[in-house]
Amino acid sequence: MTRSSALSTTVRIQCHVNGEARQLEFSPSVRLLDVLREELHLIGTKEGCGKGECGACTVIMDGRAVDSCLVMGYQADGSEIWTIEGLPQMWEMQTARKLHPVSRDDHEPLPLHPLQRTFVECGSSQCGICIPGMIMSSVAFLKENPNPTREEIRYGLGGNLCRCTGYVKIFDAVEKAASEMRAFAQNPSQHAPAHQRRVNKATPRRRDGFVASTLKEALKILAIPDSPTRPQLAGGTDSLVRAKDGIGQPSRMVDISRIKELSGIKKIRARGKRTSGSAYPQEIRIGAGTTFTEVLESELLQKYAPALIEACAVIGGPQIRNRGTLGGNFANASPAADSVTALMSMGAILEIASLKSCRQVPAEKFFLGPGKTVLKKNELLVAVRIPKIPNLVGCYLRLGQRRAQAISKVDVAVSAVLKPRGNGSSKNGGSLFDFLGICYGSVAPTIFRARATEAVLKEQSPNPATLKHAKETIKKEVQPIDDIRSTAEYRREMSAVLLERALRRIGALA
Amino acid sequence: MRTVGERIARPDSLDKVQGTAQYVDDLSFGAMLHAAVVRSPLAHGRIKKISTAAARRIRGVHAILTAQDIPGQNLIPMIQPDQPLLAAGEVRHIGEAVALVAAETKSAAEEAARAITVDYEALPAILTLEEGFAKREIVQHWKLRRGRPCDIFSRHDVVVVENTYQTPYQEHAYIETNGMIAVPETDGGITVYGSLQCPFYVQKAVASVTGMKMNHCRVIQTVTGGGFGGKEDAPGLPAAMVALLAQATGRPVKYILSREEDMQVMSKRHPGKIVYRSAASHDGILLAVDVDYFLDAGAYATLSPVVLWRGINHAAGPYRCEHVRVDAYAIRTHKVPCGAFRGFGEPQIVFAHERQMDLLAERIGLDALQFREKNALETGDHTVTEHELKESVGFKDTIIEVRRASNYDRLKLEIEKSNGARISENPPNPKRRGLGWGCCYYGVGLGARGGYLNPAGASVVISSDGSVNVAVGTTEIGQGMITVLSQIAADALGCPLEFIRIMPPDTSRVPDSGPTVASRTTLMSGNAIADACRQIKSRMAAVCADYDFSKIIAEMKSQAVAASARGETHPKSDFHRIVTSSYTPSNRASGHWSEEAWLWKATIQRCVQNMVQLSAHGWAVPPQTTYDGETGLGDVYVTYSYSTNLVEVEVDIETGETTVLKVWTAHDVGKAINPQTGEGQIEGGVVQGIGYGLLEEHVLATDGSKAATRKTGKGGPFPPGRILNDQFSTYIIPTPMDIPEIHSLIVEHAFPYGPFGAKGLGETPIIAVAPALVNAIANATGIQLREIPATPERVWQALKQEASRRTQQSPRRSRKAASAI
Numbered sequence A: 001m002t003r004s005s006a007l008s009t010t011v012r013i014q015c016h017v018n019g020e021a022r023q024l025e026f027s028p029s030v031r032l033l034d035v036l037r038e039e040l041h042l043i044g045t046k047e048g049c050g051k052g053e054c055g056a057c058t059v060i061m062d063g064r065a066v067d068s069c070l071v072m073g074y075q076a077d078g079s080e081i082w083t084i085e086g087l088p089q090m091w092e093m094q095t096a097r098k099l100h101p102v103s104r105d106d107h108e109p110l111p112l113h114p115l116q117r118t119f120v121e122c123g124s125s126q127c128g129i130c131i132p133g134m135i136m137s138s139v140a141f142l143k144e145n146p147n148p149t150r151e152e153i154r155y156g157l158g159g160n161l162c163r164c165t166g167y168v169k170i171f172d173a174v175e176k177a178a179s180e181m182r183a184f185a186q187n188p189s190q191h192a193p194a195h196q197r198r199v200n201k202a203t204p205r206r207r208d209g210f211v212a213s214t215l216k217e218a219l220k221i222l223a224i225p226d227s228p229t230r231p232q233l234a235g236g237t238d239s240l241v242r243a244k245d246g247i248g249q250p251s252r253m254v255d256i257s258r259i260k261e262l263s264g265i266k267k268i269r270a271r272g273k274r275t276s277g278s279a280y281p282q283e284i285r286i287g288a289g290t291t292f293t294e295v296l297e298s299e300l301l302q303k304y305a306p307a308l309i310e311a312c313a314v315i316g317g318p319q320i321r322n323r324g325t326l327g328g329n330f331a332n333a334s335p336a337a338d339s340v341t342a343l344m345s346m347g348a349i350l351e352i353a354s355l356k357s358c359r360q361v362p363a364e365k366f367f368l369g370p371g372k373t374v375l376k377k378n379e380l381l382v383a384v385r386i387p388k389i390p391n392l393v394g395c396y397l398r399l400g401q402r403r404a405q406a407i408s409k410v411d412v413a414v415s416a417v418l419k420p421r422g423n424g425s426s427k428n429g430g431s432l433f434d435f436l437g438i439c440y441g442s443v444a445p446t447i448f449r450a451r452a453t454e455a456v457l458k459e460q461s462p463n464p465a466t467l468k469h470a471k472e473t474i475k476k477e478v479q480p481i482d483d484i485r486s487t488a489e490y491r492r493e494m495s496a497v498l499l500e501r502a503l504r505r506i507g508a509l510a
Numbered sequence B: 001m002r003t004v005g006e007r008i009a010r011p012d013s014l015d016k017v018q019g020t021a022q023y024v025d026d027l028s029f030g031a032m033l034h035a036a037v038v039r040s041p042l043a044h045g046r047i048k049k050i051s052t053a054a055a056r057r058i059r060g061v062h063a064i065l066t067a068q069d070i071p072g073q074n075l076i077p078m079i080q081p082d083q084p085l086l087a088a089g090e091v092r093h094i095g096e097a098v099a100l101v102a103a104e105t106k107s108a109a110e111e112a113a114r115a116i117t118v119d120y121e122a123l124p125a126i127l128t129l130e131e132g133f134a135k136r137e138i139v140q141h142w143k144l145r146r147g148r149p150c151d152i153f154s155r156h157d158v159v160v161v162e163n164t165y166q167t168p169y170q171e172h173a174y175i176e177t178n179g180m181i182a183v184p185e186t187d188g189g190i191t192v193y194g195s196l197q198c199p200f201y202v203q204k205a206v207a208s209v210t211g212m213k214m215n216h217c218r219v220i221q222t223v224t225g226g227g228f229g230g231k232e233d234a235p236g237l238p239a240a241m242v243a244l245l246a247q248a249t250g251r252p253v254k255y256i257l258s259r260e261e262d263m264q265v266m267s268k269r270h271p272g273k274i275v276y277r278s279a280a281s282h283d284g285i286l287l288a289v290d291v292d293y294f295l296d297a298g299a300y301a302t303l304s305p306v307v308l309w310r311g312i313n314h315a316a317g318p319y320r321c322e323h324v325r326v327d328a329y330a331i332r333t334h335k336v337p338c339g340a341f342r343g344f345g346e347p348q349i350v351f352a353h354e355r356q357m358d359l360l361a362e363r364i365g366l367d368a369l370q371f372r373e374k375n376a377l378e379t380g381d382h383t384v385t386e387h388e389l390k391e392s393v394g395f396k397d398t399i400i401e402v403r404r405a406s407n408y409d410r411l412k413l414e415i416e417k418s419n420g421a422r423i424s425e426n427p428p429n430p431k432r433r434g435l436g437w438g439c440c441y442y443g444v445g446l447g448a449r450g451g452y453l454n455p456a457g458a459s460v461v462i463s464s465d466g467s468v469n470v471a472v473g474t475t476e477i478g479q480g481m482i483t484v485l486s487q488i489a490a491d492a493l494g495c496p497l498e499f500i501r502i503m504p505p506d507t508s509r510v511p512d513s514g515p516t517v518a519s520r521t522t523l524m525s526g527n528a529i530a531d532a533c534r535q536i537k538s539r540m541a542a543v544c545a546d547y548d549f550s551k552i553i554a555e556m557k558s559q560a561v562a563a564s565a566r567g568e569t570h571p572k573s574d575f576h577r578i579v580t581s582s583y584t585p586s587n588r589a590s591g592h593w594s595e596e597a598w599l600w601k602a603t604i605q606r607c608v609q610n611m612v613q614l615s616a617h618g619w620a621v622p623p624q625t626t627y628d629g630e631t632g633l634g635d636v637y638v639t640y641s642y643s644t645n646l647v648e649v650e651v652d653i654e655t656g657e658t659t660v661l662k663v664w665t666a667h668d669v670g671k672a673i674n675p676q677t678g679e680g681q682i683e684g685g686v687v688q689g690i691g692y693g694l695l696e697e698h699v700l701a702t703d704g705s706k707a708a709t710r711k712t713g714k715g716g717p718f719p720p721g722r723i724l725n726d727q728f729s730t731y732i733i734p735t736p737m738d739i740p741e742i743h744s745l746i747v748e749h750a751f752p753y754g755p756f757g758a759k760g761l762g763e764t765p766i767i768a769v770a771p772a773l774v775n776a777i778a779n780a781t782g783i784q785l786r787e788i789p790a791t792p793e794r795v796w797q798a799l800k801q802e803a804s805r806r807t808q809q810s811p812r813r814s815r816k817a818a819s820a821i
C-alpha cells in the first residue's frame, strides 16, 4: 500500500474480494464497510451501529469473521475478503464442482451456499437486515467447528444481534446447513483437492504509510515528536469505536497489527528475578498483538494460563475476539479489560520498547488511572510475559449485563498454586497457597491486585473463618462506583460473592 | 393447491440471504445530497438566536433551513396538532430538530450542523410523570366505568390486593436505523423512499410541510429493517426533513440516522405507572378492579391518546370482571415523544394485572393457573368494556395447550423438589428455579377509535402470462406480510403461489389503507385482496367454466420447448427454482411449470383472448364497532387474539441474576395462514418480551453533574433528561446467548370475518412475557417485584430487603409466641 501523495488524500490497496483480485483507491478515512458498500457496491454488508456491537457488517477477512465497521479500508491491504455476495462462489470453490471461476457471461446463477438456502427454508429471516451478518458469522465458525452443538452455535453467533426472529429459526438453519455441509465433506468423490486451495493472496509488498510492518518502523514514527500519524491501531476495537464518537482520527493512525515482532506465543527462559512469589525458571511470552482468538487457540496457554483462557472466552463476541488484542486491552486502560485482570493475576510483566530503549513493568504497576498508563508517547507495548508454572490453577469469573457482547460490571481472576495441607488430611478444609494472585476489574479506577485479600488467604488455609475474613477484606479493598451498568453497592457485595466462587472453582475450598 | 396453512418459505427471504435486498441506505440517486440535523441540547428552552453564517461558508453546503423557511405548515399532522417539524421559538425535548442542512457529503453536512450556533434561554423542564400530572399536563384522559367497584371494595368478605407498578422506556432497537431519501420529480412533485411502516402517515407529513397536494407527494417503502411500531408515525419527521431539503435544493437528499441519534430522538415505548387495586372472593372469583394508569407521553401527543386507549380497553386482562373503574392519563413531559411499540399500551398494564393475578391467587390459596382458569373469558362472556364475545374465543385452549406441553403439574412438583434439594446441598446451591404465568388478549385492528383509518384497499392486476401484481397499502416490515398475502391471493385466485408478486407499497397505487399496526394487516389487506380476487374470478368464470384447456396447454408447452431450444432462458426471479435443490437445467427447458401452472396460464390466455378485465380494486371495511366516551364501554374491537405464557427461570439468589430456561407460549390466532411465519412472530416477540422484563431500560441524566458524565464514559456533562445509554453496548437487548428454549403453540379458533378465519398475531407474543418472568422470579425466590426490568441489581436488592424483613419479623414472632405461652 502506498500513500499516494504527501497530503495523503487517497490510499491505494490490493486485495481479493469474493475471489477476485482488486486494486482500490479511496480516502484514508473510510472503513472497510464503506469500501465494500460504496466502492464495490456490495450492499449486502449492512451497518447497524458502526461500533462493533451488532454484527450486521460482518465479513470474513483472512478466514475470520470481523466487523467491517471496525476495520479501516487501508487495513485490508493484502487481505482476502468474502462478503455475502461471494458465498455461492465460495461454496462452488470449496466443493470444486468447477475448478475454474465461472465465466461472467454464464447466465446460470450459481446455487446458493447451503447456509443461504437453509436460512430461506427454515424461515430464518424476517426483516433481513441482520441476515447477511448472521450468515457470514455462521460460515466462519462452521469452518472451525463443522459439527456444532446448539450451545456452540449460540456462542458462534454471540456477536450478531437480531431484533426480529428471537434467533430460534436462525439456529435451526445453521444446524441444518452444518449437517448438509458435513455430508458433502464426507463424500470424498465430490471432495476435489482444490477444496483447500485459497485464492492467492496479494503479493506482500513493502508497506509504508498506514501500515507499519516492523517494530522499528513503528517506533521510528513514534520517535518523531510531532508526527502527523501515530501507531494507534491494533485491532481497532477500542480506537475505532472512539473515533466514531469523534475522538481521534483514523486517517492519522498507523496500523500496527501486521508487525511480526508483536505476534507469537512462546516459551522462554525467565529473565531476572520476578517481583512476586518464587521465581519460576520458565516463562511464556505473548506478543502484544496477539488477538483473543489466538490466545484461545494456543495449547500452551490452555495449559498454563487457565484464567486467561476463561477471560478471553467471554470477551465481546467472535468478531471482537478475532480483532481485539492483549496490547490494546492493556493500553486502552479500561477498568473493565478482562484479559488484563487475568494476566495480572498471574503476575504478568510487560515489555515496553521505544526506539532507544526497552523496559519491563509489572502489570500491576502499568496503570495510573482510567485511560492512563505509564506508556510514554514514544513507546509501544511489545509483549506480555507470564511465569510458566506447571501446576498453576486459575479461573476467571464475571458478572455482565448479558451473556455475550457485554462489558463486565465486576470481574475477578484468581491464579494459584495449591499445596495440600500438612499431613495429607484435608478434613479441616482447604489448602495452602504456594502462589496466589487475585485481581479485580470494574470495581476500582483501574484493574488491581487485591493484595490485602491475598494476604488474608495466604497466611492461613482458607477455612470458613478465613473465607469470611477474606470476603470482608475484599469489600473494603474495592472502590466501586455507580454507573450506567450497575451500582457501587452491588459491585462491592458481588466482589465478595465472586471471591468465594472463584476459590471454590480452583479447589481451594473444601 | 391450497397454500393457506402451509409452511411456505418467504419469497422476500431470497433477496435477503443473498444481500441483494435494497434497504434505504442501499439506494442512491444522481447528484444526491446528504442531510444533517441540528438538535436541541436542552429539555426545555427558548430559542434566542440561530446563527448560520459560518455554516453557510462551509464548502459543499447547499441549504440550511429553520422553522421560518418551511413553505407549508410547520406541523406533523397526527392526532393532536401539536408537533412542529422544526422548533419555532421554543424547544420541548432534547433532540428536537431546530435546523436542517443539506450538503454534498455527509461529513460536510455534519460539519455545517456543528457550525450552526443556537442561543437558548433554559426554561424549567418537567422530567417526571408525577410532576407532569401535578401540573395537569394531560395529553389525554380516558375513563372506564362498569358496575359498582366501590361496593365490592367496601365488602369485608373479599381479598384485596393493591400495588403500584412501574415500567420502563423500551427501545425498538430495529437493526436498521431510520432513513429517508427524497427525490424531486420533473412535474414538481416529490417521491420519498424510506424505511417505514405507514406510507400514508408519511405522505401526510410530507404534504403538510411542503405545502404540496397529497397526489404530488408519493411515498414508496423500501425494504425495511424492522419496525415494531417504531416506524409507524415517527418516520414522518425524517421524511418531511428530506422532502423540504429536496424542495429547497432541487436535488435528491438522503438522511440516515446514526444509531445514537435514532436512540436519542426517535419514538419509544412509553414508561408507565399503574396504581392497581383488585378484589376477589375467597373462592377465587375476580370481582373488581380499580386502576389509575399513567403513561409518560413526552413532549408531543403523537399516538399517545390511542396507545393509552388500547391500554384501558384491556385493563383487567382476559378475565371476567364486572366491576371496574379505570382512569388513564397520558402525561406531557419535556422528553422525547413516545409512540407505538408492539403491544401498543398493553404491556405496561398487563404487567400490572398479571402480577395482581398472582398475588391474589396466593392470598386466596389457589394455584396461579387455577385462579386464571376460573376467571378466563369464554364464548358468551363480556369483556371489561362489556363487549359480548360471540365467537372465536380460544383463551382457555391456550391455557390448556401450555399446561399440556409443559406438563405443568409434574413440572411444578419437580421444581419444588429440586429447590428443596438445592438448599440442603453442601455448600448450598444458590440457584432457585421457578415458574410463572402471564396471559393477555389483544383487540385486533384499530377498533372503534380507528375511524377512517380502519378500511384497507388492494389492487390486483393479472398480466397475460398469468403473473399477478398485488398492491396493498400496508407494509412488509419483517413480519411476513408478503408471504401471507401471497398465500391469500394465490388461494383466492386459485393460481400457483409463484405467479404472485406483492408490490412495494406505493401511495400512488392504492388508496389510503391505514397504518400497518395493531396486527391488522393480515385481516384487512387480506380481506381487500380477497375482495378484488372475487371480482376477477367471477369474470373469469364466465368464459372458463366447463372449457377444455388441454389443447391450449399442449400448444403452450411445445412453444416453450421451442423457445428454450433457441436459447431463451427462463427469467431469473423464480424463487422456487433457486431454493429448490431438485432444480436442474433440464427441467428449466419446459419452464418447469407444474400441471397446475400450465392450467393457470392457459386459463389466463383464454381470458385475455376473450377480453376479460383481469384487474380489480378491492376494499375491506371491518364490522361495526362501538364506543361510549363517557363510560368507556362498547364493542370496541372486531375480535380478540388470546395468549398464554409459562416461563421457567433460574434465579441466582446471591447475585440476583435470572436465567430464562424455557418458555411455553400459546396463541389463538384464528387461523395460522403460514405456521412458519407465525412461529417466527411468536419467537421474536417472546425474546423482545424477555428483553423488556429483564434487560432493557433507558437511563436519563438527572442533573448536569459529573456523575452523569462518568456513567457513560463519553464527553458530557449531560443536561437533565438526556438519555445516557444510546448505543447497543449500553442499551442491552438479548443476544443469541441470552435466549431460552421456546415452545410456540398455535391454537386456531377461526374468526368468520377474517381471511380463512385469521385474526392477528403480531403483538400478543411480546405482551405477557414480562409479568410471567417476574411471577416466575417470585415463585423461585419469594420476592415481589413491582418494577421492570428485573435486573440482577433490582432482584438482589429485593432479596436483601426480604431477608432483613424476615429477620426482623422472626424475633417479633417468637416474642409473640412467648407471650402466648
Ligand SMILES: Cc1cc2nc3c(=O)[nH]c(=O)nc-3n(C[C@H](O)[C@H](O)[C@H](O)COP(=O)(O)OP(=O)(O)OC[C@H]3O[C@@H](n4cnc5c(N)ncnc54)[C@H](O)[C@@H]3O)c2cc1C
Pocket: A051, A052, A053, A231, A232, A233, A234, A235, A236, A237, A238, A239, A240, A241, A262, A288, A289, A314, A315, A316, A317, A320, A323, A324, A325, A326, A327, A328, A329, A330, A331, A332, A336, A337, A338, A339, A375, A379, A380, A381, A382, A405, A406, A407, A408, B729
Ligand atoms: C462490542 C465490543 C465488545 C467488547 N467487549 C469487551 C469485553 O468483553 N472485555 C474487554 O476487556 N474488552 C472488550 N472490548 C474492548 C476491546 O475489544 C478490547 O479492549 C481490546 O483488547 C482492544 O484491543 P485492540 O487491539 O482492538 O485495540 P485498539 O483499538 O487497536 O487500540 C486501543 C488503544 O490501545 C493502543 N494500543 C494498542 N496496541 C498497543 C501496543 N502494542 N502498544 C501501545 N499501545 C497500543 C492504541 O494506540 C489505542 O489507543 C469490547 C469492544 C467492543 C467494540
Ligand code: FES
Pocket: A046, A047, A048, A049, A050, A051, A052, A053, A054, A055, A056, A057, A058, A067, A068, A069, A070
Ligand atoms: S455495524 Fe454494528 S457491528 Fe458493525
Ligand code: FES
Pocket: A124, A125, A126, A127, A128, A129, A130, A131, A161, A162, A163, A164, A165, B175, B225, B226, B478
Ligand atoms: S431479521 Fe430483522 S433484525 Fe434479524
